[in-house]
Every structure is written in structure tokens, then in C-alpha cells.
Amino acid sequence: MTSVEPITIGTFNLTGIANIREIVGDINQSIVILQNAGDEQMAEILKDIGNAVIMDSRFERQACQAILEALRMLGWEASLPSAERHLGIVKAELAYIPMLLHADLNVLNYFQAHSNDLRHFFGIPE
Numbered sequence: 720m721t722s723v724e725p726i727t728i729g730t731f732n733l734t735g736i737a738n739i740r741e742i743v744g745d746i747n748q749s750i751v752i753l754q755n756a757g758d759e760q761m762a763e764i765l766k767d768i769g770n771a772v773i774m775d776s777r778f779e780r781q782a783c784q785a786i787l788e789a790l791r792m793l794g795w796e797a798s799l800p801s802a803e804r805h806l807g808i809v810k811a812e813l814a815y816i817p818m819l820l821h822a823d824l825n826v827l828n829y830f831q832a833h834s835n836d837l838r839h840f841f842g843i844p845e
Contacts, residue, residue, distance in 0.1 A: 723754050723762040726769040735780040742787045743769065749794025758797070761840050764833050765794050768816075768826060777822040786819045793837075801842065809841050 725747040736742075746769055753762040772778055772786045789812045796804045796812075813834070820827035838845055 723750055723759055723766055725750060726766055726773065736784045736787075739784075739787070742784075742791050743773075745791045746787070746794050749791075749798045752798040753794075756798075758840070760836060761797050764837065765790055765797075768830060771823070771826045771829070775823050775826065779822070782819050782822065786816060789816050789819070797840065804841065806841060806843060810843060813837060813843075 726743050746765060750762045750765055753759070753765070769787065769790050772783055772790075778786070792808060793812050793816075796809050816830060817827060820830055835845065
């Protein structure tokens with residue numbers, strides 16, 4: 720089993736994003752839970768999108784925070800047992816995130832490329 724590294728804030732200028740360390744900490748906690756459950760692909764998707772958003776200065780602070788909050792919610796729902804997940808919330812987040820990613824087509828394309836993986840993970844019909 721390969722280890723998925725956590726999202727790192729580092730020295731990026733993320734001032735103006737309320738509770739950024741708490742948000743990223745919650746996403747990282749979900750990554751660890753998913754990885755421990757053997758769901759490395761979902762952990763990797765969360766990490767890759769989170770890191771890309773944090774590192775890309777093209778995202779406005781408000782959009783960056785909204786994306787990270789959406790990832791936090793997806794991570795939380797993913798870390799729950801499947802019977803306890805709120806699929807309405809998951810569907811809303813999966814629909815909302817692409818609208819926020821328009822500032823970076825690479826991240827948007829990555830998200831869209833894994834859209835079916837995410838839907839499959841959550842058991843959402845295509």
C-alpha cells in the first residue's frame with residue numbers, strides 16, 4: 720500500500736481564507752481514514768485537487784475557500800461508512816466543484832477525469 724501524502728499549506732499566501740488550517744486538517748484527516756480503509760484512489764483525488772487549488776494563485780480567495788470547503792465535505796462523507804453517507808450532499812458538491820474550478824482548466828480537467836471514479840465510489844448512478 721502506497722502512502723498518500725497530506726495536503727501541505729507550506730508558505731503559500733493564503734491570508735484571507737478563514738480557518739484554512741482547520742479546513743486542510745479536516746481534509747487530511749479524511750485522507751488518512753480513506754487510506755487506512757484501503758481507498759487510496761479517493762484519498763489521492765482529494766489530495767491532488769486540494770494541493771492544486773492551494774498552489775494556484777489564479778483562484779480568488781473566496782473560490783479557493785469554497786473549493787476546499789467542498790473537498791472537506793466530500794472527504795467527510797467519503798470517510799463515513801457507505802450506509803451513513805448523505806448522497807444528496809455528495810451530489811450537490813460534485814455539481815458545485817466544477818463551477819468553482821473554471822480558473823484553472825488543468826484542475827477542472829483532472830476533476831472531470833475522475834468524476835466517474837467519484838460517482839462510483841459514492842455509489843451514485845451515472
